[in-house]
């Protein structure tokens with residue numbers, strides 16, 4: 188099995204400030220990988236760098252083993268990488284249906300069963316009712332569902348999800364996480380950036396922890412102990428207390 | 429009667445301003461840039477059209493059907509060669525770039541066409557008029573108004589109901605998010621500018637028929653387009669149309685009060701809107 192998406196010594200900067208110091212990261216087809224770390228650890232930056240939203244060297248990101256680092260975001264989408272961005276980033280002034288339609292109209296060529304608007308509505312039935320509603324009038328949870336739907340309609344082979352549970356009621360978080368197995372069931376890989384470490388561990392097969400732009404822990408989610416995580420999450424000095 | 433006639437004249441004049449304003453509203457809406465060459469492009473297209481008519485003898489409709497695709501090509505090129513490099517969160521680079529380009533374009537036109545004023549012969553169309561009740565209205569201004577209405581409605585429909593329109597609205601709302609779902613922003617921008625300058629092909633033909641044009645006239649057209657767009661509310665297509673009507677009516681009524689007051693009346697209404705409702709008449713506060 189060839190690795191679907193990987194990064195190799197990935198470095199990324201905002202101006203003069205380096206935010207990622209050589210990240211090695213990989214996702215296999217159909218796998219769910221969690222990405223945890225404190226605020227400012229570089230999780231969103233890693234997703235942005237993969238997505239081509241930040242300039243990175245071409246060899247630092249590979250898709251199907253081919254170097255694609257620094258490709259423009261719309262090219263990454265066409266190659267099968269999609270993102271559910273931090274803060275949802277829906278198209279204000281457009282309806283739920285239109286938001287979904289923009290994504291399906293610019294999607295990658297689907298492999299296997301294509302995601303359709305109907306399938307997204309089956310995952311999140313409330314969106315069918317709200318199809319004609321402008322997205323700014325939705326609740327936070329409903330907006331998150333639109334954002335995930337938009338990501339799926341890009342027909343990704345790997346979907347990068349940035350804090351999809353942030354600010355949502357526990358019931359809504361459960362509702363959203365419950366549909367994720369249906370996404371991976373058809374071979375789509377998931378990268379889940381998640382603040383809730385327990386949730387991240389339960390929902391994923393493998394887990395990476397970032398600290399200050401470096402990977403401090405990597406392994407099978409079910410094998411990693413709480414202590415390992417807190418050491419990796421806060422840095423070794425804190426773990427000694 | 430006097431006033432009704434003024435309003436009718438104003439609406440007809442507004443039809444021409446609407447053709448200036450549509451493209452500006454579109455470009456501002458999606459890229460948040462004001463293209464300072466907007467008026468110069470009207471003049472450039474008009475001069476190309478006049479020379480074309482002189483050399484080939486094609487009539488005004490032949491000129492129109494040539495200028496629209498020529499305008500679209502110029503717009504596409506302008507975006508690809510210049511504007512795509514300066515578009516971004518900071519509005520200053522695009523202002524500076526298009527300001528410089530505007531001056532260069534005016535000088536280039538002066539070299540090619542000299543400072544003479546020219547106009548396009550409409551084969552008697554300019555003089556034709558129809559009687560509506562007690563009013564006589566020119567056929568040409570009515571055609572201009574119909575074209576403006578159809579262009580506005582057509583552009584609105586494109587934005588609402590087509591794949592391209594949705595990608596443009598997505599890019600206006602959040603260009604980075606649009607790129608994240610597969611939209612190529614630079615292609616959307618290039619098409620927007622092509623449409624904007626293509627519409628100026630209509631404006632140029634009608635402007636050259638109803639009055640005269642000279643290389644230095646561009647800034648006036650720019651101001652009218654800008655005022656119409658601001659009055660209507662930045663970025664809305666029907667807003668720009670309505671703004672153009674309000675500007676046209678203000679000028680026509682001002683002109684009735686005192687012939688020297690017409691243009692100024694338009695500016696005053698523009699400033700009043702800016703003071704009272706700076707987001708424009710059609711724009712909701714965000």
Ligand SMILES: Nc1ncnc2c1ncn2[C@@H]1O[C@H](COP(=O)(O)OP(=O)(O)OP(=O)(O)O)[C@@H](O)[C@H]1O
Pocket residue numbers: 201204206224225226227228229230231232233273
């Ligand atoms: N647009 C930006 N410009 C400058 N610096 C930034 C920008 N975005 C993030 N940073 C910095 O880069 C570092 C990594 O930030 P990033 O947003 O990737 O963290 P994160 O792990 O996603 O955090 P959070 O959990 O708060 O979302 C931080 O130091 C942050 O301040």
Ligand SMILES: [Mg+2]
Pocket residue numbers: 230231232273349
């Ligand atoms: Mg983040």
